[in-house]
Amino acid sequence: MPGPVGTAPRHAVAVSPPPATEAPAPARPRRRRRYRPAALGWAAFFLAPTTLGLGFFYMWPVVQTVYFSFTKWGPFGGHQWTGLDNYRAIVRDETVLSALRNTVYFTLLGLAGIPISIVLAALLARKGRRGVTAYRALLFLPVVTMPAAVAIVWRWLYNGDYGLVNELLSHVGAHRTYWVSDPNTALVAVALVGIWTTVGYNMVILMAGMEAIPRHYYEAAEMDGATGVRQFFAITVPLISPSLFFVTVLSIIGSLQTFDLVYVMIGRTNPALPQTRTVVYLFYQKAFIENDRGYAAALAFLLLLLIVIVTAAQFRLQKRWVHYE
């Protein structure tokens, strides 16, 4: 399975097995390399920080969370095994279903950011245009801005009484709208901010993909009389498909975990909360407001499963549309 752009080779982590057990690659028979013990020691030394960090701060908590999802958690520590109780409660809880629905909407809307990123990347990948660097910087700025700050500023822009958005729209005769507290508009309003904050990141990845495309493909296409648009669809898009795949996978994972924007922009007594509450928001609410951490752990585990399934499905489907040179 070819890894997406920028992925470290998977076998890099597994140093410890002795060389004897390593199966030779079938396609190109390689001489089995003998590692000197000292070299192995050094390798282990250099890999240890990442491996330990990953194991201790990511993997072990995942294992613990799975365990705690089968328990009832006391507010001050201590827990008691309750089997599938939490999962049964989740299945019966209608807020979970609506949170799941909202999360899926967020994810689908978030995907709309990708075509925008492609167009922007195509426009800004060409060197020599005036102001390209400035535009790149401007578009990347939201990526490096604190999400909470972004959310607060956008909350003001969306404000129904004093917001700039309404002010601008009033010139074209639009009605006053309370964008983030109207159940009909809140989800889209928040999702737009989400897109705005990720477009810059996607754009940079895609631009890197575009710059790796050999010039002569375009020259050949030009000689054959292909227009710029034709070149874009026949050369650029297929050849950036690995980057596109990477960006899509990340965007979906990110959207499925939407929390901060909803937390800051919506708030607890917002009439639009039921229409915007995501799974991670619900997790937060259960764990930190209602003190029901076992339930929250179960919810987090289900979200993990969902993400794994969706991502696995994408890796399956990529064979149909991703072209590696």
Added chain:
Amino acid sequence: MVTRSGRRAGTRLATLAVGVAVAATLLLGACSSSGSSSGSGGKVTLSYGLWDKNQVPAMKRIAAAYHATHRNVTVNVQLTPYDDYFTKLQTAAGGGEAPDVFWMNGPNFQLYASNGVLAPLTGTLDTKPYPASLVKLYQLDGKQYGLPKDFDTVGLWYDKKLFDAAHVKYPDASWTWPTFVDAARKLTVPAKGQYGTAALLTGQEGMYNTIFQAGGYVVSPDGKHSGYGTPQAIQGLKFWTDLIQQKLSPGQQQMTDTAPYQMFEAGKIAMYWGGSWDAVEFGNNPLTKTQADVTVLPQGAKRATVIHGLANVVFNRSKHKAQAIDFAKFLGSKQAAQIEGSTGTVIPAYAGTQQAWIKSHPQFHLQSFLDELPYAQPLPVSANTAAWNTLEADILTKAWTGSTPVDQAANNQAQKMDGVLAKEGK
């Protein structure tokens, strides 16, 4: 936060679990709260946890006063901002590292007391100087866990200029619900975007007051049932939803976008149900500083206001429990209350020490908040208050927007809240 870190470190498959990691950080319990430490020669250092930075100077002065008479005890004030206070305290208490003495509020008290985190106060206790309802707020199973530190009640703030412009008499103790609604109608000026009042969707400043005034309750005295389904509670809620429907208050969407107290400070709301703590805020705002005043809440079927206050409690696993209890009692003494009152930040709970607070903003009739004491009712709480507070935010919002009839929302709330309360017993 969650989404962002996922994206940054996105090259590792393992980061799929970022959401999970949030829980895990908590599980790992990386708490840093320093507990008590004892020095040599019988010297004891007590830690004192609190969340309001405005009150730190007063608390330090009280600690110094205690040290003056108890030379072997030094008190270390630990400030944690409110947003993190209870999350941190919970983790610290679980790990045995909570401060020896710390601030507690009503909604959290029973959770801590019923789980054995707090030490009951022992020895002689004189609870007469404090408002009785507050003393009761910090009792569980007949034991007193904390002495009230301060209190707040809710009053009717109003904008004198808007009243003058509409030729309406200023509110006073004679007002009833109909007088209030009548005035709200006269004070509503749609063309100016001005409303008579704001129907706050909050318990303490809003609906709990009117539920009590209608003769209802939120949590039954035995703590087992919700009162939301009773006709009185529905009346108390309807008081507010009617105001919204008649457009005498901004709608819930508008109040979500702009906080009602800000509208009051901008002269867009004539009457605002606010707490005694708002005196500081309204005393600083250039408009309300001169234009606002306050009186007691209007009367429903009876008189009522919500009273709430903090208490100083002792950590049950403190290494110096005897000294901690002694210090906690000193914090409830008249001497401590006088120091606290002199700073004018909060109303001290000890009877007869409140004059300094009243004088802190002479332009407001702050005495009204004390006048309400005889009929004040404690903020409704239970062992897991937060759980049904979340339900209120979810379910009652629908009544406020008008998408669900108020009686239906109230019954819905009662039913779900009963479920939460039943779970608490286990």
